[in-house]
Amino acid sequence: MSAPNRNRLTSGGLIDRAKSLGFSFDGTSYQGYEGDTLASALLANGVRLVGRSFKYHRPRGIVAAGAEEPNALVELRSGARREPNTRATVTELYDGLVASSQNRWPSLAFDALSLNRFLSPFLGAGFYYKTFMWPAAFWEKLYEPIIRRAAGLGRAAEEADPDHYEKATAFCDLLVIGAGPAGLMAALTAARSGARVILADEDFLPGGGLNAEAGDIDRRPAPAFAAHVVAELTSLPNVRVMRRTTVFGVYDSGTYGALERVSDHLPEPLPFQPRQRLWRLIARRAVLAAGATERPIVFGGNDRPGVMLAGAVGTYVQRHAVLPGQKIALFANNDGAWREMLAAQAAGAPVETIIDVRAEVAPALVAAARAEGLRVLTGAQVIATAGKTLTGLTVATPSGTERIAADTLAVSGGWSPAVHLTCHHGGKPMWDAGLAAFVPGTCPPGLSVAGAARGIFGLGACLKDGAAMGAEAAEALGFTVPAPDVPEVADAAFALTPFWHVEGSKGPAFVDLQNDVTAKDVGIAHKEGFRSVELLKRYTTLGMATDQGRTSNVTGLAIMASLTGASIPETGTTIFRPPYTPVSLGALAGHHRGKDFRPVRLTPTHEWARAQGAVFIETGAWLRAQYFPRKGEKDWLETVSREVTAVRASVGLIDVSTFGKIDLQGADVGAFLDRVYINGFAGLAVGKARYGVMLREDGMVMDDGTTARLSPEHYVMTTTTANAAKVFQHLEFCLQVLWPELDVALSSVSEQWAQIALAGPRARDVLARVADGDVSNAALPFMGAIECTVMGGVKARLFRLSFSGELGYEIAVPARHGAALAAALMQAGEEFGITPYGIEALGVMRIEKGHVSGNELSGQTTAGDLGFGRMASTKKDYIGRVMAARPGLTDPERPCFVGFRPVDRSRRLRAGAHFLKLGAAPTLANDQGYMTSVAYSPHLRHWIGLGLIKRGPERLGERVRAYDPVRGEEIEVEICAPGFIDPEGVRLRG
Amino acid sequence: MRIPCPYCGERDAHEFATLGDATLTRPDPAAADADAQFHDYVYLRDNPAGAHEEWWYHANGCRQWLRVARDTRTHAISGAVAARATEQASGEPA
Numbered sequence A: 001m002s003a004p005n006r007n008r009l010t011s012g013g014l015i016d017r018a019k020s021l022g023f024s025f026d027g028t029s030y031q032g033y034e035g036d037t038l039a040s041a042l043l044a045n046g047v048r049l050v051g052r053s054f055k056y057h058r059p060r061g062i063v064a065a066g067a068e069e070p071n072a073l074v075e076l077r078s079g080a081r082r083e084p085n086t087r088a089t090v091t092e093l094y095d096g097l098v099a100s101s102q103n104r105w106p107s108l109a110f111d112a113l114s115l116n117r118f119l120s121p122f123l124g125a126g127f128y129y130k131t132f133m134w135p136a137a138f139w140e141k142l143y144e145p146i147i148r149r150a151a152g153l154g155r156a157a158e159e160a161d162p163d164h165y166e167k168a169t170a171f172c173d174l175l176v177i178g179a180g181p182a183g184l185m186a187a188l189t190a191a192r193s194g195a196r197v198i199l200a201d202e203d204f205l206p207g208g209g210l211n212a213e214a215g216d217i218d219r220r221p222a223p224a225f226a227a228h229v230v231a232e233l234t235s236l237p238n239v240r241v242m243r244r245t246t247v248f249g250v251y252d253s254g255t256y257g258a259l260e261r262v263s264d265h266l267p268e269p270l271p272f273q274p275r276q277r278l279w280r281l282i283a284r285r286a287v288l289a290a291g292a293t294e295r296p297i298v299f300g301g302n303d304r305p306g307v308m309l310a311g312a313v314g315t316y317v318q319r320h321a322v323l324p325g326q327k328i329a330l331f332a333n334n335d336g337a338w339r340e341m342l343a344a345q346a347a348g349a350p351v352e353t354i355i356d357v358r359a360e361v362a363p364a365l366v367a368a369a370r371a372e373g374l375r376v377l378t379g380a381q382v383i384a385t386a387g388k389t390l391t392g393l394t395v396a397t398p399s400g401t402e403r404i405a406a407d408t409l410a411v412s413g414g415w416s417p418a419v420h421l422t423c424h425h426g427g428k429p430m431w432d433a434g435l436a437a438f439v440p441g442t443c444p445p446g447l448s449v450a451g452a453a454r455g456i457f458g459l460g461a462c463l464k465d466g467a468a469m470g471a472e473a474a475e476a477l478g479f480t481v482p483a484p485d486v487p488e489v490a491d492a493a494f495a496l497t498p499f500w501h502v503e504g505s506k507g508p509a510f511v512d513l514q515n516d517v518t519a520k521d522v523g524i525a526h527k528e529g530f531r532s533v534e535l536l537k538r539y540t541t542l543g544m545a546t547d548q549g550r551t552s553n554v555t556g557l558a559i560m561a562s563l564t565g566a567s568i569p570e571t572g573t574t575i576f577r578p579p580y581t582p583v584s585l586g587a588l589a590g591h592h593r594g595k596d597f598r599p600v601r602l603t604p605t606h607e608w609a610r611a612q613g614a615v616f617i618e619t620g621a622w623l624r625a626q627y628f629p630r631k632g633e634k635d636w637l638e639t640v641s642r643e644v645t646a647v648r649a650s651v652g653l654i655d656v657s658t659f660g661k662i663d664l665q666g667a668d669v670g671a672f673l674d675r676v677y678i679n680g681f682a683g684l685a686v687g688k689a690r691y692g693v694m695l696r697e698d699g700m701v702m703d704d705g706t707t708a709r710l711s712p713e714h715y716v717m718t719t720t721t722a723n724a725a726k727v728f729q730h731l732e733f734c735l736q737v738l739w740p741e742l743d744v745a746l747s748s749v750s751e752q753w754a755q756i757a758l759a760g761p762r763a764r765d766v767l768a769r770v771a772d773g774d775v776s777n778a779a780l781p782f783m784g785a786i787e788c789t790v791m792g793g794v795k796a797r798l799f800r801l802s803f804s805g806e807l808g809y810e811i812a813v814p815a816r817h818g819a820a821l822a823a824a825l826m827q828a829g830e831e832f833g834i835t836p837y838g839i840e841a842l843g844v845m846r847i848e849k850g851h852v853s854g855n856e857l858s859g860q861t862t863a864g865d866l867g868f869g870r871m872a873s874t875k876k877d878y879i880g881r882v883m884a885a886r887p888g889l890t891d892p893e894r895p896c897f898v899g900f901r902p903v904d905r906s907r908r909l910r911a912g913a914h915f916l917k918l919g920a921a922p923t924l925a926n927d928q929g930y931m932t933s934v935a936y937s938p939h940l941r942h943w944i945g946l947g948l949i950k951r952g953p954e955r956l957g958e959r960v961r962a963y964d965p966v967r968g969e970e971i972e973v974e975i976c977a978p979g980f981i982d983p984e985g986v987r988l989r990g
Numbered sequence B: 001m002r003i004p005c006p007y008c009g010e011r012d013a014h015e016f017a018t019l020g021d022a023t024l025t026r027p028d029p030a031a032a033d034a035d036a037q038f039h040d041y042v043y044l045r046d047n048p049a050g051a052h053e054e055w056w057y058h059a060n061g062c063r064q065w066l067r068v069a070r071d072t073r074t075h076a077i078s079g080a081v082a083a084r085a086t087e088q089a090s091g092e093p094a
C-alpha cells in the first residue's frame, strides 16, 4: 500500500482533516477525509486507474469532478446493497465505504478482454447492425453471450433491495435548481421578498463552482461566501434548502421531479430513514441555475488515465486539496482554462506546461504564466499520449514535434451550458456561435435560466444574473423584491477559439468515453450516410450511455459538421429527455413494492374471520375469506363442499361488505333508476328491494345488483365488488352531466356499512335472535327491506335477498359493529351448527342457482345474452337501450347463457373450454361459445358449469363437446337450464 | 398535470379520471335516426391538436365531473368548471 494521501495538500480545501474516513477499493484499504468524494479520495491516494471501458476494456481513470463523469463508474457497496455504475465523482465518501471497479476480468490491472481492442474493426460504428447479422442462429448461441461478457457495465445486486424508498410532495413559489453563484443569488433575492423558495442542489455541499473558486467575494473566500448565503437561506422560514437533491425532470403544470439521496452517504440508512426520497416539487416559477459542463478536446490517446477536464483538476485542487498528479500540463483553446491552472498552481499544484491550439493568446496571460515558471506552447496540439496511466505527451508545435513528460493532462475545449431541463417540454437549444455552445431555446412554461446554464460564464456576471432572474420570477408572482445586494466581482474577458478534434493524431481518439465511440466511428457514420444527428447517435451509440453524452454530444456534432462542411446548427441539435441523471427504479416505485404495491382493503369482520381460521384471497384490493378449513380436511374442495352443505342443510354466514353501496336520496331517485337500469324502478314500493341490470351506453351489461327503497325519497343500491367505483362514477356522470335537472344526491357508503349475508333454512331462526323486532315472513317477505335495530339497539338494515338460492338475508350495520354482528350471529346460530363460509362456497352456490357473476359480466355480454332480455322495459328509455338494439347485439346466433353438466358425471369441467358441435373440427369457424364458470356441486355430487353457447336456451338437452386445448382435455357435456337447484325458488320464498 | 378544481383547488391529475370530449350531447333516444346518432355519440371522436374540452372526474376529491379546457399539444389547462355549473348556466336542462 502506498503512503496514505500522498497527493493531498497539507492545507486548504473544504475537507475536515480531523475526520478521517476509511474505505476500500478493489479490496485495498485507503483513507480519505470528510468532504471527499470517492473520486477525490482515490486521487489523493494516487489511484488513477479506476475502470475498464465498455467495449474495448481500455484502462480508464477519473475525467471529471461532477455528474458528467463518463469513466469512473464503480460498483458501490456489496451484497444486496450493491449498486452498479455509480459515479465515483458524486459519491460522497463515508467511513467503511466499499467500492470495486467493474467490467474487468480477471482484474483491473490485467484485463484479458482488453484484447477486444484487436477486435475493434468489428466493434466500431454500426457493429450491432453489421457484424452479427448472419447466420441468424448464431445470435443467441454465440454472439450475444460473448458480447454480454465483453461489453457491459456493472452487475446489479442479486438479492432484494433491503432499503426503503419514499415519495413526497412539496410546494413553493420559486424553485431554484442549482446552488452555484447564480442559484444562490436567485434564491436569496426571491427569499428576501417573502416568496416561498425551494433551493435544490445535487451536491452535498451547496455552492457549486464557488466551492472550487480561488478568489474572494465580498471580502470572504468564495466557499465561505457560499456558506454565508446558505446560512441566511436556511434561517429563513420561507426557504427550504435541499442538499443531495437532483431535479431530474420538468413535467406539466410546474411539476418537477427530484431525487433526494437521503442515505447514500451512509453505510446504510439510519433507522426509519429511506435510502432515497422521490420528490414531486410543485413550483409556480423556477430558475434553472445548473451551470455548465466542460467539454474535452478529442485527440489520439485521450482516454488514458491522467487525462482530465481542466475544471476538474481545479476542483480537486481547490475543493478537495488533492493533486491529481505531480506533473500537470494543460491542453486548451480558451483563456478560462489558463486562469484555472494558474490558480491551481498558486494553491500548490505542480503545473508545468500550457499547450494551446491558438497561435495568439492574450500577451498578459502568457506573461502571467511565464512569470510563474510555466512553459507555454501556443499554436500547438497534443497528437499522442504514452503510458498505461499517463506518463508523457507528444505535442506538435509550429517548430516541430516534441515529447513532454506529464502524468496529468488537463483538457479544456470550452463549456456547454447545462440546458438539459430546458428541453423537457420539447424545447430545442440554440447555437451561440460567439460562445461555440448551445444555449437554451424555448423553455418550459414558468422556467427561466440564469448564469452559466444560459451561457453567462463570468463569476461576477453569474451572481448578477442570478439575482436578476430571482427578482424577475418573484416580481412576476406579485412579490415586492428589495433591491438585490450583489457583490462585485470583476470578470476577465471570455476568450475561446472553437477547436474540437486533433486530426491525424495517433491512436484511438475517443469522442464518447462511456460508450467507446471514436472520431473514426463518426467518420464511418459519415461515409456510410448516417449524417443527421439522430442517425449518428443510433449508428455509433454516441451520447446514448448513462451520461447522455454530457461531455461528447457537441464534440460529436462538431466533428460530423466538419466532415459534411455544414455548420453545427445545420447538422443538428442535441436535445435531452428526463431524467437528467439516472434515477433508481426503487425510488420511482417508492413504497409500492411487493405486498405494498397497492393498499389492501380489509372487511369489517377480517379479524373475526382470521380467528375462525379463514384462508384469505385477494379480490381486487380486498382481502376476503376464501374458505374456513377445519382440522382433518384434506383439501379446499372438501372444506368448500362442507360449507355449502351446511348452508343448504341449516345456516351459514359470509361477509359481503365488499359490495359497492350507494345511498341515493331525492324526489327523483325512482325516475333516475329507471334511466340507469334496464328494468323499471319507479314503481318500487317502500320496504322492497329489486334486482336490476345496468348497461353501458354501447349496449353491453355494465353491472348488476339490488336497490332497496327505505323511504319515499331514500334508496340504497348495491353493486358488484369489482365494479363499485366504476358504477358510482357512471351514476355521477349521468346525474351531473346528462340529467342535472333531476333531484338526486348520491353518496358512496361502501365503507360505512358492514354487511353480512345469512343463508339457509334456519336463517330466520338465527336472525330472530339477533334482530330487535319482527322478522317473520309477513314482516319481512322475500325481497323485503326494512330499517330496524339489532343486538339491542344497533342501527341496522335488513334485506331479504338470496344469492345462494336459500332463504337468505343481508344484514347491514354501521361498519364498527360488523365484527360484533358476526359474533352475535355465530352465538345465535350455535344450536343450528351455523357455519362461516367463504367466497368459494358463495361461488359454488351461485353456480348451482344459476346466477351470473363477474365471469359472465365480462363487458362483452348483452342483457339478452345473459337471459335478462325479458326484464328490459319497453316503456322507457335507459342508458344503453338504443345501442343494445343493434343487429349485431340482437343476433339470435349470439352465444347465450345456459347451464352444462358432464355426460360422464365423474368428469371435471373446466372454465374457459370452448364448445364444439359433436364431430366438428376445432376451428374458429366452428366455435360455439365457451364455459364461463364451473364448480363441483356437493348437492348434485358432480361438476356443473355455466356458459355461453349459440342459441343456448333453444338447445336444452343437446350434447356438445367442451374443448380445452390449453389443458389438453375434451369432454362431452349436456346443455341444461342454468338453475341446478330449486328452479322454482321455493326455498328462498319459504 | 394539475387541474384547477373549482371546489378543491389545483390538484394533481392523478386524482382524476378522464372521459374525453365534453362537447358531445347525448342524442334524443326518441329521434327517428337515434341509432345513427348514438353510434356517433358512443364511438366517433375528433382528435384535435390544440384546444380540447374534456370531462375529468375528481374521483379522489369532491367527486364532481369537471369540464376542463386543455391544449392537447402542451397540456396547458386554461380552466375547469363543474359540469353542473355549466349545465345550469346554459339554461338548457336536458
Ligand SMILES: [Zn+2]
Pocket (backbone or CB within 6 Å): B005, B006, B007, B008, B009, B058, B061, B062, B063, B064
Ligand atoms: Zn374537486
